[in-house]
Amino acid sequence: MISYIIKILKGSWSLLVGMKVTLKYFLFEKAVTVRYPYEKRKVAPIWRGTLRQLCDDKGEEICDGCQICSRVCPVQCISMEVFKDPADNKRKTSSYTVDFGRCMYCGLCVESCPKKCLVHTTDYAFVSFDREGLVLGKDKLVKR
Template sequence: MTKIFKYTWAILKGMGITLKYFFIKPVTVQYPKEKIKISPRWRGTLKQLKNEKGEEACDGCRICEKICPVNCISMEVYKDEKKNRRFTSSYTVNFGRCMFCGLCVEACPKKCLVHTTDFEFCTYERESLILTKDKILR
């Protein structure tokens, strides 16, 4: 007899928990139809910022290239004698290798390299994970 009460109580307790969650707002979202707000701290793809003159702020110091542990950043740099500063003629990031550690962003002395909140860049082609300057400088 005691066992009957014990088991009935266990069932009621279990059903009580089910009933409690029945009235709570679900935390799951129907992705990709529904999307949650991504935290600004999210480390997505990289983006280079322009300066107040609308020029690229990056001066090709190569610190991001050197600090990247997986060598996924590469660039070519030239000096503009008229403006007396360096620019990059190419700037490429291979997101197929990137581990989104954020070291390049942390190290950038100009603070012009930032992470975006983009996370939807899955692809079947490795080549499309290689982003060139025209896609990074925006």
């Protein structure tokens, strides 16, 4: 009988110790969770989100269509069409497409871009109801 009462007391004590920890966090500690999507956390600048192509100060595309990014991409989700502009005799892209349905956000394309014009954004919530919506072209990828 006595051992039975001791067991009950030990159980009650461990319950009180657990509740003390719970109440301490509930009443005195700052919440570590946020009410997503109403609140959003800031992500680190090195976050690998969707890709963007940067332009120069004049709003001209820096990318010269060297195709290195599409060649290093392990899943071959970057495609582009390249032409030589007779106006300035420079190589340019007439189309540049990334299929984010296949992209694994490895960052190899960004690291290998010799012009440093391909960057990751900090966007972590890019979604679509269909696969076509995950394919972005120059109208969305080039940031002027």
